[in-house]
Amino acid sequence: MEIYLDANATTPVLPQARAAALAAMAEDFGNPSSIHSTGLKARAVMDGVRLRARRVLGASSGQLLFLSGATEGIQTAVLSALSSLRHGQARAELLLYGATEHKAVPEALKHWNALLGLGLQVLAIPVGRDGRHDLAWLRAHAPRAGLVCTMAANNETGVISDLDGIEAALADSRALWLVDSVQALGKLALNLAGRRIDYAPFSGHKLYAPKGIGMLYVRDGAPFTPLMAGGGQEGALRAGTENMSGIAALGAVLTALEEGRSFQDKTTLAVYRACLAAALERAFAGLVFNAPPELCLPTTLNFSVPGLSSKLLLDLFDAADVRVSGGSACSAAQAMPSDVLMAMGLPAWQAASAVRLSFGPAADAAFIDEACARIRACGDALRQSCLSPGQPSPELPAGGVTRFVVDGACCYLLVDEGSKRCIVIDPVPELTGSLTQLLSCHGHTLAAVLDTHSHGDHASSAGDLRAAVPHLLEPGSVDALGWPLGAEQILLGALRLSRLALPGHTEDSSAYLLHDAQGLRLAFVGDTLMPGALGRSDFAQSAPMSFGASLLSLARAIGPQTLLLPGHDYDDRFATTLATEIAAQPLLAGVLHGRLDSAGFAAAKAALEQDLALTEFQTLACGARVDEGRSGGNASLHQLAPAALPALLRAHPDLLLVDVREPYEQGLSQTPQLGPAVRCQAVPLSRLVNALPGWLALPPGTRVLFFCRSGNRSSQAAKALRRLGHGQAWSLAGGLALWPHDTDLAACDPALAI
The missing domain is CATH 3.40.250.10 (Rhodanese-like domain)
Incomplete structure (x- = not known):
């Protein structure tokens, strides 16, 4: 059974809502603008739903329009407000929005501000660590604002805005006020008619109605400009034939909400959230919640786990058929730190590793119990894999090479399964904690911690790792890259590691060649050669005139087909061979086939490395692409x-x-x-x-x-x-x-x- 805990993104459709939608398609299918009986019945359904929505939202006055969803509602509200500013007597200077707002709001502000040629300054209202708006800042800026946009409740953290406080902060301002009420529907009493809220958009699919149906409340007297003109539907305020099946389904949800059927009360929902929070804390050591629960919706938890990325946690939950998210569904594919948590001032690691768990108010106790059991199973799976603090794993890890990547920088763990000895190659600081946990959990002993060169884009964490994990070599018995002084090779059970000097990328660049009983197995080549690129040689510690000779030396030592593991892999290519790179990189082929001498190679390479941009991770690029843009196929x-x-x-x-x-x-x-x-x-x-x-x-x-x-x-x-x-x-x-x-x-x- 799937455990769906991503209700803030969307919800399943309530059974009675599905039935209502089907009835609207099969029986009350008329066009509500038609004046015959079939059309009049459809009109009656629509009017009935609108009346029920008014009661649920406390919107006894003002306009209540049916439209496609919250995004259309936001666009309509922003267009209406900015159109009035364009033609109004008083000149506004600012457009304000909450720093934790859904991106639909600031994007709409920027879009219409530019399209209407207003040129107003768009500013984010700061929030505190609790996620709530800085009311003093708002009070100071509101008199110069033409439109203020805030949320009723945040979609990522569940933090409930202080609407009374915001309204008081706007007391001396003529600004219009838009409140994104998407997450409030069915969870908060808004009493729209009792507030000075000018616009409030809603989306049905956040509360068990189908996608494609929403509402927009517009206060009496608030300016309005239709986003779409046409056949005069919705009192000429929103053109387009009404989505009758969606309206009917939304009506069924509102009926269940108003009559107290299908939905849990706030106290029960708070108990459910507490159960889930306890299961999470038991499953993941060190877990922190990113917003104070007493200020949040009782259906939302946002958390981070030290040392565990949000991607790892999402994969883990998904494997257990538990559906959670890293934040807003609209930003899920970007794998970026949460703008909401960054705006709250949380540490970067929390913003980058946050996970959102949200359930709908129709959840029952059996569902929550199963969710808690699955969460505990996820924690057990991590402990068994030595990825979470806890008891040592009863199973030995597989021998061989494990690759870790941080912002394109590759780190390798080489393990001999029999002796439980290991070598770490090119450690990066971000991995010190997780590597320490992994090696300690399995009882590994470090035979060596090696760098392939002195790094220019990050500091080596070799010293920290040696200090944290039992190590065979005494301090002072290794050189600057971690290689044992005077040693020709490092033995690791049946494996043997030898060293090959490759000056070029840096003076001390080295490759480490891995041999087993069958001979040469693979080579760790650092940034000398990367899939699709050669390591740059324009650093102060580089040796550009030695680079060509080093590549020839590497070719003689390993041949064309030996697998090469790079120090950086910006395109997820994992490994390469000289044969692959010769075919892809004309410059490499030139030096290995004798068409370029060392000076010519260095000059051609220097031309490639002029004005290299930062990587997509905003880190120093350690190589210039020279494979003519080939990426392994369409x-x-x-x-x-x-x-x-x-x-x-x-x-x-x-x-x-x-x-x-x-x-x-x-x-x-x-x-x-x-x-x-x-x-x-x-x-x-x-x-x-x-x-x-x-x-x-x-x-x-x-x-x-x-x-x-x-x-x-x-x-x-x-x-x-x-x-x-x-x-x-x-x-x-x-x-x-x-x-x-x-x-x-x-x-x-x-x-x-x-």
């Missing part, structure tokens, strides 16, 4: 539509399925059986580099199909394998979320370690 070429999977399985029984979800996700998921004939491997994306050599050795026609929760991570894996030369790699579009219902999936066997 995204659409490696995507397999879910509907095509059954036919693919029938046509290619040798198909290899690869689950790239992390172990903590796989352990929470229930996977039905597909059948013994289908090969399926479990290779977490963080450990993809271990399996790449084996996949590259498959017969050329062997099809490899990657899947994950949503298709994003599997797409990365498929593109990486294709770029390395295996052209029959695919990603299941939409992942498990769109897995064909008539095609079962077997549990996948873990891939062999390195």
Whole structure:
């Protein structure tokens, strides 16, 4: 059973609302503008819903329009207010909006301010750490404002605005007042007629009505300009044939709300929230709530967990069939820190790792109990994977290489499963805590902490890591990059690590070559060579004239097909080979094929590195792209539509399925059986580099199909394998979320370690 805890984004449709919508389609289907009996019956339905909405909202006066939703309502209100300012006698200077407002409001202000040519200054009203507006600031600026926009309750944190305080702060202002009331519907008593609120938009799908239906309240006397003109519907205030099925469904929800049916009272909802909060605190050590519960809606929790990203938590919850979000659904795809929490002044880590849990007022006790059980299971899964403080895991981690990435910077953990000794390569400060937790949980001993070079974009955290985790080497027995003084190699059980000097990117750039019983396995090359780029050599500590010779030395040591793991990977390509890069990078091919000497190579490279922009993470770019923009193929070429999977399985029984979800996700998921004939491997994306050599050795026609929760991570894996030369790699579009219902999936066997 799916546990849906993202009600602030949208809700399912209430059964009686579905029935009302279907009845409006099948029986009362008339156009309410028609004057015959069928149209009059539709008009009666619409009028009845409007009357009920007035009672629920306390809007005995003013206009109440049906429209498509809150965004249209906001646009209409802002256009109306700014049009009046354009033609009004008093000249306003400011347009004000709450700093934690849904982005639909500031974007509408900027849009219409520019389109109408007003040129007014748009300012955000500051909020405190509790998420509430700074009323002193508002009182000082309100006299110069033409429009003030605030929320009744915040969609991310659930913080309830002090509407009485805001109204008092506007006492000496002639500004119009827009209150985004989307999250208030069914949760707060607004009493619109008793306040000076000029505009209040609502959206039905936030309270169990279908998407596409909303309302806009307009106070008597407030200026109004129609957003859409046409056939004169809604008293010529909103053109377009009314959405009768949506209106009827919204009416059914309002009926249930007014009559006290289907919805829990505030006290019960507060008890439910307390149960969920307790389950979260039990599941995740150190969890903090990002807004004071006494100021929030009883249906919303916003929290962060130290050391755990919001993406990791979202994947974890989703694997347990618990649907939560990282904030506003409108911004979910951007994976950026929450603007709301940043505006509240919370630390950057909280804003970047926040998760929102929200349920609807129709939830019952059984639903909450199951949600709490799933949350506790998520915490157990993290502890078993050593990603959360707790008891040591009874299971040893798989040996081999695990990759971590922070803003494009790659860090590698190399583990020998037998001896429980490990090496960390290119540690970054952001990972010190999680690496310490992981290694301590598994009882690992650090054989070495190595840097491939002295970094220009971040400080190495090698010293902090050595201090936090038991280490075999004494301080002072290693050089500046962490390599044991006088040693030619580091032994790690059956693995052996040797060093190759590669001056160029920096004077001390090095590669670490990993050998096993079969010989050279792979090489950690730092920023000397990245997928699609060469490390820049314009730093003060660079050696540009040595770079070409170092590349020749690397080629002699490893050959064309050895897997290379970079120090930075800005495009999620994971690894590369010299053969791949020679085909993609003309400059590299020139120096390795003898067409460029060291001086010519350095000069051509310097030209590429002029005025390099910051990365998308606003960090220093450690390499200039020289692969002519090739990114491993058009995204659409490696995507397999879910509907095509059954036919693919029938046509290619040798198909290899690869689950790239992390172990903590796989352990929470229930996977039905597909059948013994289908090969399926479990290779977490963080450990993809271990399996790449084996996949590259498959017969050329062997099809490899990657899947994950949503298709994003599997797409990365498929593109990486294709770029390395295996052209029959695919990603299941939409992942498990769109897995064909008539095609079962077997549990996948873990891939062999390195």
